[in-house]
Amino acid sequence: MGLEEKLPSGVLLASVEKLAGYARKSSVWPATFGLACCAIELMQTGGARHDLARFGMERASNTPRQADLMIVAGRVSQKMAPVLRQIYDQMAEPKWVISMGVCASSGGMFNNYAIVQGVDHIVPVDIYLPGCPPRPEMLLDAIVKLHDKIQNMKLGVNRERQVTELEQARLRRLPLVSGLQSGGHE
Numbered sequence: 145m146g147l148e149e150k151l152p153s154g155v156l157l158a159s160v161e162k163l164a165g166y167a168r169k170s171s172v173w174p175a176t177f178g179l180a181c182c183a184i185e186l187m188q189t190g191g192a193r194h195d196l197a198r199f200g201m202e203r204a205s206n207t208p209r210q211a212d213l214m215i216v217a218g219r220v221s222q223k224m225a226p227v228l229r230q231i232y233d234q235m236a237e238p239k240w241v242i243s244m245g246v247c248a249s250s251g252g253m254f255n256n257y258a259i260v261q262g263v264d265h266i267v268p269v270d271i272y273l274p275g276c277p278p279r280p281e282m283l284l285d286a287i288v289k290l291h292d293k294i295q296n297m298k299l300g301v302n303r304e305r306q307v308t309e310l311e312q313a314r315l316r317r318l319p320l321v322s323g324l325q326s327g328g329h330e
Contacts, residue, residue, distance in 0.1 A: 175211030180218025219247035
């Protein structure tokens with residue numbers, strides 16, 4: 145028997161975290177960082193067929209101070225890495241990053257000295273989007289998953305506790321290869 149049973153119908157009950165999560169997920173403004181062919185697919189996602197406006201993301205920020213999502217689309221060169229980091233540092237908290245395409249995620253086919261082998265060496269990445277180039281539908285799916293992550297994010301002290309619990313759970317995970325643990329060969 146809870147409080148909701150004693151209230152008349154039509155009264156909305158929600159926690160502050162749920163309301164803040166809904167507000168945050170509904171007002172994500174991207175700072176697009178298009179570097180190569182993935183940027184064409186990113187631009188297509190904003191077009192009429194795929195319509196980013198239905199997620200409240202039609203306003204692409206020209207300044208990082210007004211953005212809270214960075215979509216890194218394409219390969220990142222060593223010369224571009226400090227610029228990418230500077231833009232990320234200028235974004236307001238909370239901020240999220242989507243690594244779009246195999247080149248941004250792992251360097252792709254460019255395994256050489258000039259290309260960063262994964263944007264996660266420069267900024268923390270929340271969602272990795274595979275493909276060469278990934279389709280706009282895949283980017284929309286990644287955005288929906290990021291919205292779910294944002295909506296369920298805790299606030300304040302609860303957020304710190306959630307981060308600590310996730311880090312401890314990751315440290316407790318067993319290695320994927322069991323032969324390495326026992327030292328034996330299979």
